Structures are given as C-alpha cells and as structure tokens.
Amino acid sequence: MMFKDQAKIYVKGGDGGNGVVAFRREKYVPRGGPAGGSGGKGGDVYLVASPRHNTLAHFAYKVHFKAERGKHGSGSNKQGARGKDIEVPVPPGTEVYDADTGEFLGELLQPGERLLVARGGRGGRGNYAFRSSTNQAPRIAEKGEPGEERWLRLELKIIADIGIIGVPNAGKSTLLARVTRAKPKVADYPFTTIAPNLGVAIVDDQDVVLADIPGLIEGAHKGVGLGDDFLRHIERTRVLIHMLNGLSPDPIGDFEAINQELSLFNPELAERPQVVAFNKMDIPEVQERWPEVEAKLKQMDIEAIPISAVTGENVQALLRKAVAILNALPPIERKKALPIIVPDDEDAFTIEKTSEGWIVRGKRIERAAAMTNWDYYEAALRFHRIMEAMGIAQALVEAGVQEGDTVIIGNVVLEWRDDFYYD
Template sequence: MKFLDQTKIYVRSGDGGAGCVSFRREKFIEFGGPDGGDGGRGGDVVAECVEGLNTLIDFRYQQHFKGKTGGHGMGKNRHGAGGADAVLKVPEGTQIYEEDGETLIADLTEVGQRAIICKGGNGGFGNLHFTTSTNRAPRRANAGQPGEERTIILRLKLIADAGLVGLPNAGKSTFLATVSAARPKIADYPFTTLHPGLGVVEIDEKEFVLADIPGLIEGAHEGHGLGDRFLGHVERCGVLLHLVDATGEHAGKDYKVVRGELAAYGNGLDEKQEVVALTKIDAIDSETLKQQVDRLKRAIRSAGPVLPEGEKPRAPLKISAIAGEGVTDALRLVWKLIETRRREAVARIPQPEWRP
C-alpha cells in the first residue's frame, strides 16, 4: 500500500427536506384542518478516527463526500426522515485544515474521536406548524435549509514514541529493519526512503513505536531534496534518535546541518530530547572513529538542544546496525527517555479530588 499523508477533498452536507402543505379530508369529519409534516434534517459530514489505518490512501480515489438530503414532509403529520451522514474514516493523528492549509478544524489523535466538519441543513416546517388562533388553515410551508460545503485538507502526522532523523544514507532504514519487523527499502544511494515508515521495537520486554523519516539535506526547509514536509511526522514523537554517518567527511558538520533544518522547521523540533549515535562504525578504522567522535562531541555542545541547568550533553553512541554493535544500548537509552516522558505526561493530568 502506498503511503499518503496529505490530500485535499471536497465535502458537502445534505440539504434539509421541505415541509408539506396538506389538509385532512375525510368523510364525516367537518373540520379536518392542516396536517402537513416537517421536512427531515440533512446528513452531516463527520470525520471519525478509526483503528487499523495508517495512511490516507483511501482519499486518493474518492475526493467528493456528500451527506444525504433529508426526506420531505408528508400529509397526516408525517415528518421526513433525517438524511444519512457522510463519515470520513481517518487514521490516528489526522489533522483537518481549511483550504488555506493553516486554519485547523480538528485534530484526531485517539480512536473513536469524531468531528463534525459540515452540519446538515434543517428541515422546513409544514403548514401544521403555522396554525394560529386566527389562521386556522395556513397554506404555506418552508423549504429545507441548504447544507454547508467546503474544501478541506487532511494531513496525517504519524504518532510514534521516537523518530529517526539524519542526512540521507545515514543508516536510518537499516537501523529500523534491524530492531523491528519493518522492511523498508535499503540501498547504497541517498533518498532511498521516500515515505515515512513505522516499526514496533521490543527491548527488555517493553515495546515502543519508531518512525523512520526520509533524510534531510541542507536547505530542505526551502524545498531542496525531498524538502522538510515529512518533519511533520516528528512533531508527535517524544524522542529523536539522530543518526550521523561515521563514513562522512565531517560528522560535526553533518550533525549541524540536520539541527539547522530542525530549527528552521520550528514547532519545537529542535527542543525535543535527542539521542545522538554515530553509525557504520564497522566501516572505518579506530583512528578515524576517534576523530569523528571528537568532532561530533563539539558539535553537540554548540548546536545541540538546550539542556536543563547543570545537565551535561550525552556523549554520542557508537553503533553498527549490520554488526549489531551498540544497538541494544541505543534502544535502552531511547526507551528510558520515552518512559520518563510518559510518567511526566501522566503526572500532568489533573486528578479528581477524593471525597468521602
């Protein structure tokens, strides 16, 4: 299945049904009077967060969604039926924007959440509704109200515990394939990963979700390479695992390039907790490795995230995904940060006051 994380669709709610003009006419009933029923309400357009979806690919083949028109009122005080809703089933982490791409309508982050995008039109009143003490036989009824219509943008931001970031060909896909059952495309050329991928990682009988984000290059925030649009998926990640290629020319400069793109993107990405690891250490000699580690340490001190007062930056980890060296230590450190973040999130939830 192809990964699709953004799409534009047209939605329209149903019109309300028209009211009815009718009179009761039966044998031996002298004063039948008006008995026109009201029209039914039009169907809404509703977005619902459901389980089992991880892409917006369904909206690639259908871009128009319309609620049903409400039923018209009828004689004998019969009201029209309400129109059926048009339900948009979306995965967790879907954001719904206005056509301008900036005005947020809804953010669906949990299964079962629903948001009404367009409300259906109200049904019109039948002539029974207009009966008064002086007007005993009204011959008027209302037409139903029209539904709403709009063009919206659906944008998916993957919900993961940790995200892999780094330059192209830094070993992110290889790392994900090593630590999880995911099978991303792996090749010896840059930009192998064209779409974000997810994998479930198990470490010490604990599990967390790891996201593989396509590589960044200098100027990605200006559209160079694949751009920085995929960084939206990192916004929901609690921890970043920053991989730096040890076989590159200068590990410190490579680290600063990615940090610069995170800062240029904004939304707090450059402030997230970060674990830095030097990859492909099996492909270089010990002297080069020592030199690259020293360069990376200096870069972390100057361009790394701001740490609490008194806390020193962590030394970069040294890993080889193919040889399995240092991978377990990296996962344990990532899990430790994820666990701490989860406990802090639970502590921030206001607890109900206990009363006897």
C-alpha cells in the first residue's frame, strides 16, 4: 500500500437527542404535570494514537467519522441515552489541524493518547426542565444541539530518536536491518525505500528508535526525487546518522548536497546533530578511498566512522556515538496543544442583506435556531426572546428589516413580524 503521510478527514460529533413535551397521566388526576424528558448528549469523536498504525493510509478509503446521536427523551421524565463516542485510530506522531482555518489542534505522540476533535451536541431539554413557578405546564421542548463538525488535516511525522539519512543506495536500509528486527527492502537501485521504516535497536540496554528515511537527492526540498514529504519526517528525529555511499563517485559532494537540502527545507534541520558514517568498507576499493575521504572530512571538522552495514564492522561504535549525543540532548518540547477546542466568540453575529433575505450568522444564534422545535409556539417565542437578548432583533430593525421579510439563520428560514411580542 502506498505510504500516506497526510490525510483529510471529516469528523462530526453526534447530535443531541430531542427533548419532548409530555404530561403525567395518572388515575384520578385529570391533567398531570409536565413529564417530558430531555434528550441524551451526542457522542464525541476522539483521535487516539494507535501503535498498530504506522501510516495514514487507512484514511484513503474512509474519511467520514460520525459519533452516534443521543436518544430522544420520553415521557415520565425519562432522559434519552447518551450517544456512543467513537475513537479514530491514528499512528503515533500525528499532528492535527483544522483543515479550514489551519489552526493547530494537537498532536498524538504516545500510544493511547486521545484528542477530542468533535464534541457531541447537548441533548434538548424536555418540558419537565422548563417548568417554573409562572409556567407549570410548559408546552415547550428543545431539539438536540447539532454535534460539532469539521474537516481535519492530519499530518504524520514519525518520531524516532535517530534518523538515517543519505543518498539513494548508501545502505541506510541495510543498516536498519542489521541493527534492528525491521525487515526493510534492500536493493541495488535508488529509491528502494519509499516510506520511512522504523526499528528499535538496543544499545547498552537502552531502546533506541531508528528511522530509515528514503534517499534524498539534490532538489529534494523542491519535491525532486521522492519529494519533500520525507524531509518533514527528519524534523521529528533527534539525531541523524548521515550515511555516505563508499561507492559513490563523489561522497563528499553528496554529503554537502544533502546538508544543503536540509537547510533549504528548514534551517533548524541543518542544526540537527549528525554522526557521519562511510559505508561499504567491506569492499576493497572503498577501503582504498577511505583515507582520502577521512582527511577531507577532518578538514571540515568532521570525525566520520568507516563502517560496513553488511558485515556489521564498526556499526556498534557508530550507534554508541549517536546514542551518546542523543542522551545529552534536552527533553523534547511538545507543541502547545489545545486539550479542548475553544470556540471563538460565540455571541458575535453578522447581518447581511441578500436577494434571498436577511442572513444572520453567528455560532450561538445558529445553534439556538437549530435547537428550536418550531412545532411549539412557546419554543418560537423563546427563540424570539433570545434574538432580543442578543441584540439581533434590534440590529435587524436598525438595518431596515420590514414586515414579511425573510430572515435566514443557519438552516432556518423565518418571516419577520413586527408584532411578534410576548407575554
């Protein structure tokens, strides 16, 4: 399956269940009190970091995730059941953004970590909840609040302690296979590796996660070769093993070209600590070249280690050096993640005059409109009160709304009446 390190998915919390209007029926009591139960809350949608997933490929076919809606309330003041939450598995190392606004919502690093991405709607209140000293038999109930919905952009950045980088064919996958139980494909042609492979090496009793990154070539930061996707993975590795191909016509030129690509992609990457390895030392011609390469690197202040990924020569020394650097680094700082989505100013609204009518937009008023059960006159009155309390009715009058005009709020279309007063 093709590697996929970005995905766009749609998530929607369950709608809240509707509240109902009902009255108690008892023997000898001609007209009982209000007994309409409230609807249950809709289920929430969570993303959860699953160690069984390494890629976002499973989102190629399924992109819609909806939690269950809350059950409706019923008579005898029975509350509707809560809708079930759903958990959408993502690989550890997934960053989550709102696809429309670009806002960073959080990242999932440790297996089992959860992030709330779409809240279920509140259940609508039944008439029992509306009873008061002045209205003991309310004929009003709310509809459930619609669940939160949004498109998310997921971006996978694998997290590894050590990233193995280098030109195609340098022997990166061979090294990973040598020191971990990973079984990456190894072949004598460039771009064998098209997706990063992860493995765990044990170095002096310490577990170290290694990532074998696909080969990089000049222009990679502009998308040449396998593109810039994989440069992003390098951002999430802490130490780099930069592998030189002992058989390359110009190993030092390769080395400089790749470092150039890293810094063009992200200047911070050029600062990432590197341990340089010169590979394929089991081949006599490569051994012959080594002194010259070693000297040139020394001039650049670089202490390279000659290795053979095939025989394992010097491989432990290479890993030890990388792990020593790793252990000296400060702990990873997490990106600031919002644990819960903070809505923007809920009460804000706008009014626009269009050929179809007056369009009122605003989070709170649209939600109130969606939750109003227009079958009940009292509910319509209550909505009108909300319009007044929020200053929307007055704003419409000031804007010039006329008797009979159409007013559109979310999915609700109303006819404006000047005499819609109450009490």
